[in-house]
Each structure stands twice: as structure tokens, then as C-alpha cells.
Amino acid sequence: MSQLLESFLGACPGAVSQGILWGIMALGVAVTYRILDYADLTVDSSLCTGAAVNAVLLLAGVHPIAALAAATVVGMAAGLLTGLLHTQLGIPAILSGILSQLALYSINMRILGRSNLPLLKVETLLTLRSPATAIIVGGIFALAMVAFLTWFFTTERGYAIRATGSNGGMARAQGINTASTTVLALMISNGLVGLAGGLLSQYQGYADVNMGRGAIVIGLASVILGEAIPFLRSRFSLRLIASVVGGVIYYLVITLVLQAGLDTNDLKLFSAAVVALALGIPNLRQKAAAKRLAKSALRVGQDGQRKETV
Amino acid sequence: MLKIKGLKKTFYPGTVHEKKAIKGVELTFADGDFVTVIGGNGAGKSTVLNLIAGVFPADCGSIELDGVELTTMPEYRRASMLGRVFQDPMRGTAADMTIEENLALACRRGKHRGLRRGVTRAERQLFMERLAALDLGLEDRLTTKVGLLSGGQRQALTLLMATMQRPHLLLLDEHTAALDPRTAERVLALSRQIVEEEGLTAMMVTHNMRDAIATGNRLIMMHEGRVVLDISGEEKKRLTVEGLLARFARVSGETFDDDKALLA
Numbered sequence: 001m002s003q004l005l006e007s008f009l010g011a012c013p014g015a016v017s018q019g020i021l022w023g024i025m026a027l028g029v030a031v032t033y034r035i036l037d038y039a040d041l042t043v044d045s046s047l048c049t050g051a052a053v054n055a056v057l058l059l060a061g062v063h064p065i066a067a068l069a070a071a072t073v074v075g076m077a078a079g080l081l082t083g084l085l086h087t088q089l090g091i092p093a094i095l096s097g098i099l100s101q102l103a104l105y106s107i108n109m110r111i112l113g114r115s116n117l118p119l120l121k122v123e124t125l126l127t128l129r130s131p132a133t134a135i136i137v138g139g140i141f142a143l144a145m146v147a148f149l150t151w152f153f154t155t156e157r158g159y160a161i162r163a164t165g166s167n168g169g170m171a172r173a174q175g176i177n178t179a180s181t182t183v184l185a186l187m188i189s190n191g192l193v194g195l196a197g198g199l200l201s202q203y204q205g206y207a208d209v210n211m212g213r214g215a216i217v218i219g220l221a222s223v224i225l226g227e228a229i230p231f232l233r234s235r236f237s238l239r240l241i242a243s244v245v246g247g248v249i250y251y252l253v254i255t256l257v258l259q260a261g262l263d264t265n266d267l268k269l270f271s272a273a274v275v276a277l278a279l280g281i282p283n284l285r286q287k288a289a290a291k292r293l294a295k296s297a298l299r300v301g302q303d304g305q306r307k308e309t310v
Numbered sequence: 311m312l313k314i315k316g317l318k319k320t321f322y323p324g325t326v327h328e329k330k331a332i333k334g335v336e337l338t339f340a341d342g343d344f345v346t347v348i349g350g351n352g353a354g355k356s357t358v359l360n361l362i363a364g365v366f367p368a369d370c371g372s373i374e375l376d377g378v379e380l381t382t383m384p385e386y387r388r389a390s391m392l393g394r395v396f397q398d399p400m401r402g403t404a405a406d407m408t409i410e411e412n413l414a415l416a417c418r419r420g421k422h423r424g425l426r427r428g429v430t431r432a433e434r435q436l437f438m439e440r441l442a443a444l445d446l447g448l449e450d451r452l453t454t455k456v457g458l459l460s461g462g463q464r465q466a467l468t469l470l471m472a473t474m475q476r477p478h479l480l481l482l483d484e485h486t487a488a489l490d491p492r493t494a495e496r497v498l499a500l501s502r503q504i505v506e507e508e509g510l511t512a513m514m515v516t517h518n519m520r521d522a523i524a525t526g527n528r529l530i531m532m533h534e535g536r537v538v539l540d541i542s543g544e545e546k547k548r549l550t551v552e553g554l555l556a557r558f559a560r561v562s563g564e565t566f567d568d569d570k571a572l573l574a
Contacts, residue, residue, distance in 0.1 A: 152425075154427060154428050155424070155425045155426060155427065155428055156418055156423035156424055156425070156426055156427070156428050157423050157424060157425060158428060159407075159411060159414065159415055159423070159428035159429075160415070160423045162404070162406065162407055162411075163404045163407065163415050165406070166404035166405055166406040166407055167400075167401070167403070167404045167405065169396075169401055170401060170402055170403060170404055171386075171404070171415075172385045172386045172389060173363070173385075173389055173392075173394045173402070174389060174415045174416055174418075174419050174471070175386050175387070175389035175390050175418070175419040175420050175421075176386055176389075176415075176423070177384075177386045177387075178386065
């Protein structure tokens, strides 16, 4: 037990730094899933697109910050593709994401040239060999993105996106072009995901064509875990920070279960189960409440006058 | 001025569900007209309203408002000229946004939405004044999520949003039908007051014959996708529910087939 604790504590800095980087990705998921009300699966590939572009540029001698900017831009382009498929071709939201995800796999392979591209002998902003630096650099990027989103969603344009997600019909009745707000929100979201991909590849020291697989689930898990934190709910900016913190919690849990002996190959099953539970709990609670209500109605019926129960 | 010419709309054309909803409507509203539209189930009242709003496109005909051709304009662009209140109180507001955010969205109807603040301090002051005039106690709740309001409060707020930017035409689509009788009365009174004070041109679709008779300066009755009665001025003032039913029977050769309207 103490051995487990010791090795867990040893792995903590790594888990926190990785959690923050995935937390930036979770910010992107929060924009689509929570604000736009759009389950966007593009992220599974746009994360890798960001990583791939970042890696190729670093190897070509480009400055790490410029490489990250490029990763953000290609992420936005991925979001644009999904947005156009959905709003211009009328393809359902989920399917638009799946189509771009699939298309991007080929594009990612083209960019990388092979399935795994190591970043040997290049300067990066952060690396897993120095978790403390990674936490600081990742934290700065995460806070900057939280600040950007907090500002953006209080602008007129930001309001228009929120209205689109809350009630599209109302948004159109108020003169909002919901097609363009949807595309813009998808671009912002995938821009964040591309940035996270770039940061992750610098951190890991490679870009891999499979690195985004299941990213949507990790993003959702982070958002949902973040929402469970009681004192990070009162303000919009705090709710965004909660998504990043949710990413950290997620990676701490993953580290713990891995150290406790979970097979790495079972990790995706574990993540999917966690997210399914988290998404399902509100529903299960509602059903349980309805059952209790029916029971209490039955009791009242037996005590006093007869009453109909459902 | 609203000019509708030769308007037609068929839903699901060429299928077994084909429904000729609007079979040629000609209408002209003068500035300041407050027109109530009544008709039985499936008469096409809401369809005409939705065609004006651009929720779906017309098959043929034209819709022109104050010299602007609306017929092929997308819904969000027409919105700059139109104020709309829906039957379902949930539809007119964004539940996840606050009262002030909803009002601010309405203030920018038809304007470019850029990177300026979504709601300004001066606007908050204006919102408080306008909300206080509703007398629903909403003026102290600017930062309350609209989802927490009652149906009547949401409908009153939607009405305010629809008229915040003076609309060329106010479209009220059975906007009191989903409310309890007292609240419905209140929202209707509020609608009359706003239309009158601002001198708006308005169109109100309703199921309630008494409301249709008591409201506005002109009453239109629709039947099977056509306008069958158009009554205004002194003639409308003298109108009774019985009289209206009798006239309906004469022009359509049928009795009025709407339980809700008869009971009202």
C-alpha cells in the first residue's frame, strides 16, 4: 500500500502536467458541448493535426511558439470543415464530426509522413522530463485561454454563439446567422484542441497519428468532472477553469488506477465507463426520484383514501 | 406597409402527406394596423405568419414590407424588420442566458455583432426602466437566468425583446395560448399597450374569438388556406362572437370547427 502511494506521488507531477494540457483540449470540448450544444467528434483527429503540424514545423527549425500558433490555426481549419459540412451540406452534427475525423486521419498521415514522428534534438517549450516546467508553461497557456474565452463570450459575437447553443430559433428571430455562429464556435473549439495537440507533442517529444483517439471522451470526462467541483460553479471563468482542473483530476485518477494494476490496454474501456456513468447519473437519479414518488404516493393511498398510483 | 401577393405554400408536396396549407393569400396592412387573425384548426393562420417570418420559404407569391422584398430573404436577415413572440414561452428566449443578456441580444437585432461588450452599463439602465414598466418585479433580476422565470414572465420578456428595436411588423403567434387565463389576460393587455404606445403595425394570430374581436382595428378570418373575412373599422367594433360565427358559416358553408375557440 505504502509502495503504491509512493509511486503514485512520484507520478503526480507528470499526471498534473499532462492533465493541464488535456485540460486545454477540454476547454475546446466545453465550447462545443456545453456552450454550442454540439457533440463534436472532430477533436479526435484535430488534436493530432495540431500535433503533426507542430512536430513538422519544429523539425524544420521553426520557433516552438510559432509552431503552436500554426497548430492552433490548422485546428481551426478542421473546425471550419466540420462546420461547413454541418451548416452548408446539412449533415447531422455527429456525422459531420465523424466525416472530418476520418478525412483528417489521411491528412495527418500526409503531414507526418509516417505514423510516429519523434522530436529529436529540437527545442520545445515543455517536456515530460521536467514536469515542473511543463506545469508552469501549460498553466500559463491554460489561463490565457480561459481569459480569452471569458472575454470573448461576453462580447456581442460571443453572446450570439451562446444564444445559438441555447435556442437556435430564438437566435434567428433576433437576427443571428446561426450557421455562421456554429462554424465560428467549431473553429474556436478545434483551435483550442489543435493548440493542445501541439503542446502535447512538444511535451511527449513526438507526434503520433493515433494520439487523439478517444480525445472526445477525455475532454468530456474533464468537463463533467470539473462540473462536479462545488466551488468552481459561480462564474463563467470559474466553470472554464473547472474544465482544466477536471483534466488534472482525470489524469490523477488514471495514474492511480494504472499504478494499482490496471492494464494500459483497458484504459479506454475504463474511460468510456467513467464518462458513460457521469453522463448517465443525472438520468438515473431522475428515475430513482420518480420511483420514490410513486412509492410515497402508494403509501398515502394505503394510509388514507385510496389513490391512483402509476 | 405589408403587401402579400399570391402567396402559396404546400407541405410535403408529391407525397401522401401533401397539405396545401396556403392557397393564394392577398393581404395589405397599412401602417399602424393591428390585425387579429382567426381561423379553425389548419386554416393556415400560423403558416402565413411563419412565411412572413421566413421560417420556411413560400412556394410562390411575394411578401414586401415597407418597400423591402422579404420573399427570399433568410430568416435571420428578415429579423431586422420583425418582432416575434411565439406560442411556446420557451421559444422566444434563451433559457441559459440572463435577462439582461437576452435583452441585449434583442437590442442588436439587425445590427452587426462584433467584439464590443455584449451588454453595456447604459443598456442595463434602460433595461431596468423597461422591465419596471412591465410591473412583474423583473427589474431587480437582470442577472437571473431566464430559464428560472415563469411562462408568463418569459412571454412578457419576449414581448419586450420583440419591441426593444422598433419592428416594422410585430408578429404575435398565439402568444397567450399556453398561459393560464389570468396571465394570458395580462400578457394580452401588455401587447395592446405596447402596440398602441409605440404605434406599431402588428399581426396577432389567436384561437380566442373574443380576444380577436376585442383587440386591434382589423380582424381577418382564414379558412382552408384562404382569407375568407376581412373586417375593420366601425364594423369590427360592433362585432360579436355569434355574429362572427354566423358570417363564417355564410362565407364557408360550414360551421366553425375549433373547439378551443368556441369554448373561449
